Amino acid sequence: MSAPHRPVGDRFRRYRSGRGGGEQLTVPPAEFTSYYGRPILKPPVWKWDIAAYLFTGGLAAGSSLLAAGGQLTGRPALRRAGRVTSLAAVTASAYFLVNDLGRPARFHHMLRVAKPTSPMSVGTWILTVFGPAAGVAAVAEAAPWLPERGVLGVGRRLLPAAGRAAGLVAAATAPALATYTGVLLAGTAVPSWHEAYPELPTIFAGSALASGAGVGLLAAPCAQAGPARRMAVAGAALELWGAHRVETRLGLLSEPYRTGVPGRLLRAGRTLTAAGVLGALVGRRSRLLSGLSGAALLAASVATRFGIFHGGVASARDPKYTVVPQRARVDRRAAGS
Amino acid sequence: MAEAHPVGFQWVMEAKRRGAKVFHVDPRFTRTSAVADSYLPIRAGTDIALLGGVVRHILENELDFREYVLAYTNAATIVSDQFADTEDLDGLFSGYRPDTGSYDTSSWQYAGHEGHAEITGTGKERDSAAGLRHESHGMPVPAPAQRDETLQHPRCVYQILRRHFARYTPEMVERVCGIPQDKFLELADAWAANSGRERTGALVYSVGWTQHSVGVQYIRTGAIIQTLLGNMGRPGGGILALRGHASIQGSTDIPTLYNLLPGYLPMPHHADHETFDDWVDSIRHPGQKGFWGDSRAYAASLLKAYWGDAATPENDFCYDHLPRMTGDHGTYQQVLNMIDGKIRGYFLLGQNPAVGSAHGRAQRLGMANLDWLVVRDLFLIESATFWKNSPEVATGEIVPEQCRTEVFFLPAASHVEKEGTFTQTQRLLQWREKAVDPPGDARSELWFFYHLGRRLRERLAGSPHPRDRALLDLTWDYPTHGPHAEPSAEAVLREINGYEVATGRPLSAFTQARDDGSTAIGCWIYTGVYADGVNQAARRRSRHEQDWVAAQWGWAWPANRRTLYNRASADPQGRPWSERKKYVWWDPDAGEWTGYDVPDFEKTKPPTYRPPEGASGVAAIAGDDAFVMQGDGKAWLYAPSGVLDGPLPAHYEPAESPMRNPLYGQQANPTRKVYEHPVNSVNPSPPEAHSAVFPYVFTVSRLTEHHTAGGMSRTVRPLAELQPEMFVEVSPELAAEAGLTHLGWAHLVSGRAAIEAKVLVTDRLTPLRVDGRIIHQLWLPYHFGTEGLVTGDSANDLFGITLDPNVLIQESKVGTCDVRPGRRPTGPALLDLVADYRRRAGITPQRRVPIVTTDAAGGGDAAGSTDERSPQASADEHDGGGDA
């Protein structure tokens, strides 16, 4: 194929698969045809903002659960850290989402409709509920600093209650916020996202829990951090199980998650998660070790999100991932009929 | 055709949809080939061999439409015994004059007419492109010719044809053209099978056929086939030229040519046509058959239209105001004259010779040596900016600060910004309305010339000089309208149509033309387009409201006749050849010709009419002489006169070819026009030495995405982006041989120039096995230049100037070159490269191009491979324009 005088027609016509280097594929297609090797699909135009949002959105969800738990079980350190992190993360999320728009000034057009067929529309409304709730909950943490008299004094008295209610609203919305993003990615034609639709919400839920737990481990004294450790274990379990599934279950479409940059990110995520969980379990007496574990879990969540994001992008860029599975489907149908 | 005429090609696709089989013959596999049923690759410049093979196939297998051939062609006519064929003279016809490179045609005449040849081999006819005037004339035949209706006489045209084409066998076609024999036979059989009594076939050609040193003979060969098969003058038949752009037919009818006046009246020559009578008699040939007998009336009416009241029978209608030819005033001679400083000013109207004409360097050097140049175009084209950014500026041959030419660029209105007619290949005039106003200072050509004339006449008013009378006596009174005083195009069309001088009443037929000054006609063949004071070209009656001939859509010259010579659609007795191909026929009850079209015959002349002894003009046409403009009323399989390079077509190699002519000793057309000028050169061809220096054949043509020299497409973004770069197409084999890579650079070198292009390696080009060797062909688009959104080197720069002798069209569809990987050098090094090639090819100032092939010129190629280039090129090889 590399001969310089190949005619244009021959160029790019056929590709050998499995050039990822030595890895066994469950579906080894012989060769496939494409149009000059050009992608059939348009790769997502989303910039890194969206991958970052996947993390911050999950972090907001996880930490608001942490906050609610702390609120309900009397662990103020978890509550405070969770609420503040949640607001910070949801604010960053809003920034990322608006920044990624082609026309940021039109962000409010998202509120024109509510469309169940559009995961993005659903997500918009989830964020619309979650964001203010997380905000009120976080602001409530400032109540003790308010003066006792005057208008602000009224606030000082009312805020804690409002914060409690808002915290619970945010926590109730949080699982939706953490998992809808799985549908957001799967609800596309991007092969390695779409086919991973059963696992993506689970991975993201786990990642959200783990990152929320990470905040708890970082912020709370060891005495209050127990639930965070348990959350870390549960989150890591969900995340690792889901990631393992997408890396192995999808045949050819698992390839993008195992190779290249996405493969490295996901491997890093796995290692960091394991380290974080391990650290959280063995370091329950050590503030330092707990903190490091929390940081590892947060980093793991970042790596996993970027890994999943770029894995999908890679699958859209190479026509192989579009053609081979579809061609196999057509051939199966033809053989069956 | 799909490439260059996609809109017209819809009808080919429609025919294919209805079951027609489409053949495509082309050096490269094009968009036409992609939808054809059969593709025949051909070596560029060998079509006469292919068509000659078809002629032979028809004759040997007696596939001709014999009744038609006997009745309507000169197949039975006996030719002079002085005639000698290429068979006898190894590629020359009798009468060749080596001193002038032209033929004395006396020996080509019909038996008994030997003394009547018009052309005696002085070369004057070639200089004045005299062949072109016969586009509609037909040549004179002074007296009835001897015929042998059994076609057995050894000197009858039919037998001469058989002998002449006997060597054009399928094997020879394969050997010359590279077309496999089975493919050739499939084509020939399909052509014959789709002709005859029940079926007809049309031949459509384009500039791929005309732009050759034997271009006219290409068409002649096609005409012989169409005539043998009975495809002329019948519905669905004919020979049609697809022109390069809109209304090229119109610009021949009302010509932008130096040797013709409107309606194919020849431009007078200063030596031969001193008086009005000399001139008119040279057209009408007193005593000759046919409609040209009335040409005195056409000529007088034309002059009357020009000079109005000043033109009277007493002063020969101001005949002395008409300019005279003194020799070759063709575009290429003009360019050489510019280089030589003989021409001071030049108008360019919608033409871009810096890109579109052969030998671009000569064009640009010529234009750089004028006092003034007026360019009227839609966009700023290369021919207006050559003085600052042409390749010659880079090489130092043109220095912008010193270039003496003052260029006036005047923006022109496009076809949608003005009204007027287009005349297409079927001679159909279609009126178009103005859609939008032209932007800014852009004006129509009509506006430009009218106001230029008006201002000149104002300046000259009262001039005592006789030389100014021609301008001052002109009728120049067109009504104008609008803020810019736009002249009325309809008024011009009305004048073209002609009118009765006394009343101003528009004429309705050219038979109303008079030679006494009572009629004025701008172009006699167009008379009727304004009949009854109605713009007939503007008629747009739907095809659903009329029959399939659609005579009420636009207006076709002459006399709204859609098919010329349609008398031939009926048999000699006037009956349709078949019900299926019924078109025009004799109605014995009504005693007149009738049918779907306007009969191309005197309405009431019966098929049985025989002219009385001594008749001339129209009266001499018999009732079964279907080809009424011809001197003998017959279609000419053999042309005793009128074609300067032979009464029959013969395959000659292109002026530049890597091959020896497999058919004859004579290598190339012995009458081709070669300009010996320092700027011009011809790459050597066998048997001359050093032809291997330029081992490859290249051909150029158009891409669908661009228009001719690119002035209307490289400037328009949606078009420019579709083909954004100059490229060259090569076969994988040539790419391997020359070391070219896909999308890499290559440069091509001829004796004139070196240009660079991106490489497209494609199976659509294929090496041909020709005469025992492999010939590689390259293809280039010729659209690119230095202006516009997308730029690139001009393919036409590679060509030299060699012309067809009949109409002086340049050979710009085939040449030889070398190709090398990488970009070309720039600056003076570019000249060095070309000079080095010239040195190796033996192109020295002393070399004379061998017009007649002699064995003495033979010899091997001493220069060896391209790797033996010498870096030193002596200065005297820079034999270019020199005066730029």
Add this chain to the structure above:
Amino acid sequence: MPDANSLYGPLDPAPDAGWTDAQPRMGFFTDTSVCIGCKACEVACKEWNDVPGSGLDLLGMSYDNTGALTANSWRHVAFVEQPRPAAPAADAPGSSVAGPQFLGMPGARPPGRGTGAETRSDFRWLMMSDVCKHCTHAACLDVCPTGSLFRTEFGTVVVQEDICNGCGYCIPACPYGVIDQRKGDGRAWKCTLCYDRLGAGGTPACAQACPTESIQYGPLDELRERAAHRVATLHERGVPQARLYGHDPTDGVGGDGAFFLLLDDPEVYGLPPDPVVTTRDLPRMWKRAGLAALAMAAAAVAAFVGGSS
């Protein structure tokens, strides 16, 4: 009450979208067997819709210098040079199996090409004018969060440029890779099937400009009938490779409003062999997300109530 097939399966989309006065569904039938690659469709589209330039790049992909359907190219003519056909059976010398009947490259065998004339006798140059498919189940429309993309009364899919905020979701959602974000503008753009012309009873610019009727515009039902007839004719004439693409209302997108007659596999032209609208799986996706959300909530509750410290 939405149609049971609102997300997947055969459907008449305009009434489903709520049009009470829906017109007959209009579309394109692009017959690539008569396409001559003139690109008049590309130019006419750009002129009429005032689409900006798409770059001056020589791509070397035969005569395709457009490359793909993009925000700035709503029609794209693909050029495929095929030295050999897809059907290997046709290669056997003397085989009666009809290969591509188009033409022959030369039988003369130059050196280096010793595989016999047969290998050259089936050279094909395929051309296809690609366009937005105006799917029955249009993923772009389904996932659009602003309502910028909408279903017209003609059953076509159009972006409203004054609504689109450039969220970019429609772009990876399209299974054909059609809709695209315009650089420097940020919004998504694609073929509108000349909604403005349709509304005035006109024909889309590309179909109007097509000289060979390769692009046919009309009521979809009529076009489907015509297309089936054309395929049958081509099969009779010995072109067994002719097949329709996107005509089937039971396919993964419920059939296309713009469908094609192809002479080879869709992927040869850069089309997906078996596109499926992503929304087909949407109910299952939400279910999975719900389960994951529950698991998440449960894990959080467990983390707080289940532990000792």
